[in-house]
Amino acid sequence: MATSRYVPRIADGRLASLLAGLPAVMVTGPRAAGKTTSARRIANDILRLDDPAVATAVAANPDAALRRAREPVLLDEWQEVPEILGAVKRAVDDDPRPGRFLLTGSVEADFTTRQWPGTGRVVRLVLHGLTQREIARSVDQPGLLDLLLNSDISQLGISGPPPSLDDYVDQALRSGFPEAALNLSASGRLVWLDSYIDHVVNRDVLAAGEQRDPVRLRRYLEVLGLSTAGLPAESTVYQAAGINQRTAGAYDRILAALYLTELVPAWATNRLNRLTKRAKRYLTDPALALAAARVDERSVLRDGDLLGRLIDTFVVAQLRPEVTLLHPHARLHHIRSRDGQEVDVVIDLGGGEVIGIEIKASSAPTARDARHLMWLRDQLGPDFRAGVVFHTGPIPFDLDDRIWALPICALWAGRTG
DSSP states (O other): OOOTTOOOOTTHHHHHHHHHHSSEEEEEOSTTSSHHHHHHTTOSEEEETTSHHHHHHHHHOHHHHHHHSOSSEEEETGGGSTHHHHHHHHHHHHOOOSSOEEEEOOSTHHHHOSSOTTTTTOEEEEOOOOOHHHHTTOTTSOOHHHHHHHSOGGGOEEOSOOOOHHHHHHHHHTOSSHHHHHHOOHHHHHHHHHHHHHHIIIIIHHHTTOOOOHHHHHHHHHHHHHTTTBOOOHHHHHHHTTOOHHHHHHHHHHHHHTTSEEEEOBOOOTTSOSBOOOOEEEESSHHHHHHHHTOOHHHHHHOHHHHHHHHHHHHHHHHHHHHHHHOTTOEEEEEEBTTSOEEEEEEEEETTEEEEEEEOSOSSOOGGGGHHHHHHHHHHGGGEEEEEEEESSSOOEEEETTEEEEETTHHHHEEOO
16 A cells, blocks of 8 residues: 555556556566565555565465465565466466566576576566655656657756755765665664675675675775776776676676666767777666765765766766666667767667766856767767756756756756746
């Protein structure tokens, strides 16, 4: 049942739509991102498989357990009884009507299960961390990306007082994990985030079947936190952490599967020459990045490079769920050429169309800050749908044809008309 405290999620509509048209949906995403909370609102029955008594009963006869449950039934922490996936497959094969099963839980079975029995029967929906648009409870309003594509953005205004730079840093450090963002004090969040990292390095890696040194993995996370939103060479990262390439590769696979890191690939097109292929590395939650790096707010505000990385990571965390739901073919990329052209974020809309984004910690961007977007626009012509220079100032304004300077808060407080 929904409660008054529930924070509506951007993915709620997509989840309901998928379940209305398909028999089984698995909600994946980072641990503690709110997957169960969102899924249980549309379930008629819940089997909590992390409860030993429930798990024992279900494991004894998974098919019978599914038949007894009222649909749609939520199979929470399904990996505790992996046989349940086989039962879901059989149930869907026998009766493929929509709206039957929801699954939530850990991704560890992706490492430990030899064969995935849900292929073709269970579709996945990623639930990312909370965004500021969700916290502001404005998900019923069009998102900024929709406005960029479908509205006269020159009429954009900001509702409410715009945040200052300090406010943006504070918002970034509040995290996108619901418990940390909504219920904890600043000191409580630090303890919670550090505990989260401990859980990752001491338990999640082992659950995924990897026997790794937690000290070295924590050191690797520290390096990743310090270099978030960067394009360091792989050798630079693993050498800084004091590990070898093979170990770094194993860590990368696990952290990506846990949705804690993301490699944003370089955009490739035969219309642009001399583009580098190196991916941009992110920790997906800005507060977790700084907790892993063992850096506090004061240090961020005194270090321009680290501040820029934090703001970049924060903005991309706001964009990630929006892009996922914007269009079935939309993807996050970046551009860096050997000639010195670089665009922080390129949203590939499919069909060759893009939105280009630059992210600045400054409050007063100029046309010079948009020069790489102008270059991309001139190269792509009409396929360049829009360009944005996000900044920490209060006012949206035009910079050039199809390119705007917008306060970061336009992602959750922007309105047209």
